[in-house]
Amino acid sequence: MTSMFTRAGAALVLAGLVVLVPTAAHATTDTVARAGAAPAAVAQETQRFTGSAYENSPKEAKREAEKQARHSALLSGFLNEQCVLLFADSYRLAPGYYGANAAISCTR
Incomplete structure (x- = not known):
């Protein structure tokens, strides 16, 4: 029973990371674009x-x-x-x- 709760918790953590990864990547490209970098540096x-x-x-x-x-x-x-x-x-x-x-x- 404990292993089932552990698996469910791990699945929730992974789902949360999947949601946050695209946001972090988008924030990084916005920072590069706002910092005055060359257009070729933007994703x-x-x-x-x-x-x-x-x-x-x-x-x-x-x-x-x-x-x-x-x-x-x-x-x-x-x-x-x-x-x-x-x-x-x-x-x-x-x-x-x-x-x-x-x-x-x-x-x-």
Whole structure:
């Protein structure tokens, strides 16, 4: 019973740290920006986008999944040149029917 309370306490501490880490990172970049540092010293924004598709061939499914991910990035204000393909995986659902997932990372 005591080990269960210990695990729960550890989980709460980790959850609290996860909440505070992005805040600390943001505060650090704000301090650098306000101190008059060069614009290159400010952290860049990076986001990841995913897409999925179902098509008649694995290549077509991968292409459509990547296209969907890039469309999501475009809607968020990223240019196509700012994005890099992380992965594109396909899988067979049935004879002549494939699914695919793709992920891209965009930085500005």
